[in-house]
Amino acid sequence: MRRAVCPGSYDPATNGHLDIIERAAALFDEVVVAVLINKKKQGLFTIDERLDMLRKVTQGLPNVRVDSWHGLLVDYCREHDIAAIAKGLRSVSDFDYELQMAQMNRELTGVETLLMSNNPAYSFLSSSLVKEVATYGGDVTDMVPPIVHERLKAKLAEQS
Numbered sequence: 001m002r003r004a005v006c007p008g009s010y011d012p013a014t015n016g017h018l019d020i021i022e023r024a025a026a027l028f029d030e031v032v033v034a035v036l037i038n039k040k041k042q043g044l045f046t047i048d049e050r051l052d053m054l055r056k057v058t059q060g061l062p063n064v065r066v067d068s069w070h071g072l073l074v075d076y077c078r079e080h081d082i083a084a085i086a087k088g089l090r091s092v093s094d095f096d097y098e099l100q101m102a103q104m105n106r107e108l109t110g111v112e113t114l115l116m117s118n119n120p121a122y123s124f125l126s127s128s129l130v131k132e133v134a135t136y137g138g139d140v141t142d143m144v145p146p147i148v149h150e151r152l153k154a155k156l157a158e159q160s
């Protein structure tokens, strides 16, 4: 089975993430969307909230499952028989760091990285900017899946 991982913080998932997940799912037998548990970085959403939103937005994709992990991504790949890391590239500035990580990961275990060009419609999107815009009342309706939009509004209302 050809299996790939789409790793990330997903705090929260955006339409740009979903585009990459859907396209990876068309290329691989199975895609694992893996949420990094980063104990040093407090997110807006808990890991369980992120997993729940991701499960809901990917429920129409039968070969996609959602999981979380901590530690090195290459170790997660080895433990789960994952041969490739699939990620989106928004811009040239993404490329430098993504290439460095791809090379490091390949050096560590031989895992391949597939860097997919983002849909230009989403090239300005990031979870951080979406949160910032939403925090100050900007309209992010077209930037995130509807369930994420609902949860984002509720979370920000809770915090205000």
Ligand code: PNS
Binding pocket: 007, 008, 009, 010, 036, 071, 072, 073, 074, 100, 101, 102, 104, 105
């Ligand atoms: O959504 P993000 O925060 O841009 O995702 C970055 C992520 C989680 C994919 C990256 O930081 C990562 O793979 N972290 C896991 C730790 C690791 O393996 N570090 C070595 C990278 S070469």
